[in-house]
Amino acid sequence: MTNNKQQTTINIPAPLLSSEENSFAYYTFTSRLPIIIEQVIAANNFSPAILEKLNKLKAGLLVELVHPIDDQGPDIIDWKDYLQPFLGKPLIELPFYFAEVYLYRRLLAITEYFASPTAEAIDPFESQKRHSLAKAITSIRQVSIKLDNFPTLSAERNEQWQLALRHLLYLNLWGNRMDLSFAPKEVGKLEQQVLDPKLKQSQIILDDTGLIVDKISSFHHNRIDFIV
Template sequence: MTQQPPQIISSESPFAGDVFVKRHPALIERLIAVWPFAPGQRRALSELVEENVQGVIRPLPDSAADAGLWRDWGSSLYGQPWTSVPFLWAESFFYRRLLEATGYFEPGPWRGVDPFAPFKQAELAGEVVSAEIAALDDVAALADEERGQALLLSSLWGNRADLGFQITAGRGIEASGLVADDSARLWELLRSETGGTVALVADNAGSEMVADLVLIDHLLTHGLADQVVLHVKPSPYYVSDATLGDVADCLRALLHSKGKARAVGERLREAAALGRLRMRADAYFCAPFDFTAMPEGLRREFAPATVTILKGDLNYRRLVGDRWWEPTVPFAEVTDYFPGRVAALRTLKSDVIVGLETSTLAGLNAVPHWRTSGTHAVVQVRS
């Protein structure tokens, strides 16, 4: 792997700084508005807001089952302002502290209750998902290659309400937001290694997970993979990140639909029963580190895969490292440590970026907030 630049510290990034002083307080305000939290939970959440805005990082209570683990992970960071430590670590620890405040891991009625479930369920029941599912009948009429590309772009753009499955040949929104596009290389790789295993590391629940499931069905039914392993978070994380329960909710949404969407759901349910669709939820996906430190078990899983597809902004930050890279550093150089072939499908929602052409970067630098606005995306492959 090429020499690494400094990690992104929130105080050095207006975007990352706003996460702690604006976004996190707003999130907790929304949670308090939708849940009947007890006084102790409300107090813990309010204290977490105060810490984020003007306090210092406090460790988990000793009673937490993983307190020792987090004590080691943050031994040099506790007592500092949230915006003075690496952004990736601090953001991850915020969500662990939030779950502690709501009682997610503690015995009692709140144990295992996903605090973000109302937001995920509202999206899944909304018009965007309904429109995406209905559009599957149109997408099914496309030629195989066009259909595959449409489904890949839907999976890439995730919950962008103006795209979804409506990317079809000759109409809809053009993929003009792609600032790096290795999708042809990805399809070539999948076709040249048919019959193997594809690992897909998920990002969001809701409409994005629906799109991911439809893409998985396409890979399985067209012989581009004999088996797909879908990796999700073992517990709630980053508001919309997908857990196994979220996958089940999205599968039910397909099964309760009509037409092509229902057929997709039925095929996926059968694929799971036959072991062709497998689920994994490794604890490392909620750890505050990038993938250079992944445990050996995950390395052994990813290494023989035809390709590991990493979805979303957080997985991208963990793949390349949440660092101030020169944007033109080649993607292949930065990711050469990763076991096996890897592809990133990512909408840009944070500062880090690699693998851009010099001419592309020159144009982007004239666009305000292009790194963080979610209006640009990449498909990058190291084969």
């Protein structure tokens, strides 16, 4: 029996590599990640041995080779499988997202995060998280109020409801910019841009918010989660 159904071929582009100059991936490895490592060093009281490893990693990001992760982490078996195709290759030649995640996992290994019982584990990013949270707490409260008020608008999907939905979609988009590589003072500037989407409207290359709002408006008894 012959299957006459047409098969659709999707041409998926090659993954973005960190070695592509003038790309965000290259900028991340040459600027953002070294800053993150510096912040980890400055915010923690690590031993000289750990500091030496962190400084070596920061200085050699563009020439660092991929090697197995060897610590007591519960994910160590999974990482062994993940890394198998890339062992011995330059880190910068890996697909960008995987390379970045691998680097963060390396940071945990170097700082011996899994070497102690869970209750004693030191989060190398704790100080940065606390400072950023303290700086953004006012905006977090404002966003929480918007989220709390949204269900009361859902009964009538009127213009006010659509405007509220648009704002949540923009919060979802621009909230993704909040990153550990931003200093707390920079978070303060970004949060105002996030709370007032009009400030960043001109920077959206393709805006299908209207289509999304129309689609969601047609839903009934569906659950939609917003990550902001």
